[in-house]
Ligand SMILES: Nc1ncnc2c1ncn2[C@@H]1O[C@H](COP(=O)(O)OP(=O)(O)O)[C@@H](O)[C@H]1O
């Protein structure tokens with residue numbers, strides 16, 4: 002929350018200082034130059050200090066670094082409007098704004114790596130994408146929107162009276178005061194609230210190394226690791242494109258014959274898009290390879306800049322800006338997450354410092370250059386002979402940026418593609434629809450599929466047989482089956498995975514063998530029976546793989562799940578009966594039955610993990626599960642199962658009952674009809 006407020010302050014500050022400067026001069030070229038040069042000044046320190054900052058963050062107490070930096074920024078931000086208030090000379094005002102901006106940027110550069118290095122240590126790895134989503138949304142998605150709205154609102158309030166506002170209450174001044182105070186708040190919270198950041202600053206490893214040495218090490222790492230290189234290249238490309246869009250937005254709005262309001266609208270939309278991309282992107286593309294997603298997002302952003310370049314009215318431009326934002330947001334999220342996951346702890350601090358610095362340099366350079374360029378050529382129009390189409394330099398610049406973006410995206414994609422040979426669009430489409438990539442096979446007929454799951458000796462075989470007996474007594478067709486080993490191939494697989502003589506089978510090979518057994522089982526036994534309308538009762542199914550291979554062998558559960566979905570063509574049971582039993586009870590029962598197989602002889606901890614994995618699966622989808630305490634007497638369990646299955650199976654009334662029912666309906670219909 003505090004970072005959110007503080008970054009809102011940052012964006013207000015950037016917008017305000019730049020607008021402030023361009024308001025001090027008149028003329029399109031001069032305005033462009035002023036806007037551009039303030040922003041350019043902000044980036045100079047990055048070139049000088051950036052390399053040092055990452056290394057410093059590894060050496061000094063991170064909490065104190067952050068606090069001191071924020072206190073400095075508190076003073077500096079406030080100084081800009083205060084100086085303006087007391088000086089009569091516009092030159093001094095603009096000059097101090099530039100100097101203060103320079104100093105603020107310097108301090109920020111020291112602050113960022115300290116923060117970036119501290120945060121991952123407070124967050125578990127597996128939540129990294131989600132954590133990045135949250136940080137990025139507050140930093141780049143929501144707060145700039147509030148910043149834009151904030152400036153507009155402040156402006157409105159200040160101008161609402163008929164009198165001209167006092168100088169200190171100008172909108173951009175108020176924004177700077179706000180910014181200053183948000184920094185003070187940040188300093189206080191970090192100092193008093195997050196003490197644990199301090200402790201992680203030193204691991205004593207680098208103290209003997211020179212700073213230059215440490216810096217070069219980080220730089221070499223980026224250059225030598227293809228994935229990291231591709232990522233950095235792509236992120237920088239995306240930001241260059243974004244920078245051009247921001248830098249030209251003011252002039253672009255004018256070329257649409259729309260005023261300053263349109264500028265803020267476009268600017269706001271861009272950031273809304275950023276938020277949308279970061280917030281919803283992962284949910285849309287689901288399991289798509291993050292490496293591919295990264296490249297595709299950049300291409301999307303680049304393509305959308307082309308839409309902007311060709312926009313003939315504001316609606317089209319707003320749409321383009323939204324897509325530019327979404328593409329850039331998704332690229333940023335996937336890029337940062339990939340970096341976090343692929344870069345080792347050792348170098349992570351410096352790599353992040355490198356990326357942050359480079360991003361700032363590229364972004365601001367693009368903004369500064371494009372706004373100056375467009376400012377110079379802004380009023381010029383190139384008219385293509387006889388066609389009556391006029392092209393402003395803004396649009397040409399956008400066109401170039403778009404093409405550059407697409408190029409960057411494609412080349413990043415090529416460099417880091419982890420699925421060469423898989424068609425891109427089919428892959429994307431398959432991921433959006435949800436895996437498997439091959440269409441799920443439809444079911445004909447309306448049989449009922451009941452699965453029993455549970456640990457060893459839970460009583461699954463006992464209950465499977467009892468249920469089958471009860472249903473057969475009602476005259477239903479029942480197929481009793483099991484995994485592994487229901488088919489001929491399955492039998493051979495079963496002896497491979499469960500045979501005691503089979504030692505050292507790797508977890509992935511084991512998972513694949515169970516999946517192969519399942520694929521054969523579903524295709525040759527389960528589906529045919531279901532399409533006949535039979536009740537199929539299976540002793541174990543997909544959940545066993547999730548529990549034993551996933552939780553037990555600690556393979557990634559979503560990957561095991563995907564494997565099973567692929568093997569079964571997406572066939573899910575109508576009901577899963579989970580017989581829950583403490584491992585010692587179940588294993589005790591199984592031991593009485595005879596020699597233990599490969600899995601039964603696993604440790605108790607293994608079986609504990611399996612048990613809780615089953616319970617978690619059931620808790621996630623309570624409607625599909627019936628969880629029963631398997632230490633209860635077998636008859637009680639059977640009764641509960643039979644009752645639940647009874648509710649599930651469609652009553653299949655004999656043919657003569659159907660005929661009677663139809664007659665009744667027909668008669669009722671006749672009676673109601675007026676004669
Ligand atoms: N509810 C129960 N209470 C006590 N013993 C049971 C119960 N259900 C089954 N058993 C016994 O436990 C042993 C293992 O049962 P079984 O149905 O083969 O389990 P699973 O197929 O889950 O390994 C068998 O000897 C069986 O008679």
Ligand SMILES: Cc1cn([C@H]2C[C@H](O)[C@@H](COP(=O)(O)OP(=O)(O)O)O2)c(=O)[nH]c1=O
Nearest residue numbers: 457458484485515541542545546549600601
């Ligand atoms: C179906 C399946 C079973 N298994 C394991 C669980 C069991 O230990 C074993 C199958 O045993 P099972 O046939 O259920 O024997 P029991 O009657 O002893 O319960 O295979 C997996 O690890 N993954 C799977 O996908």
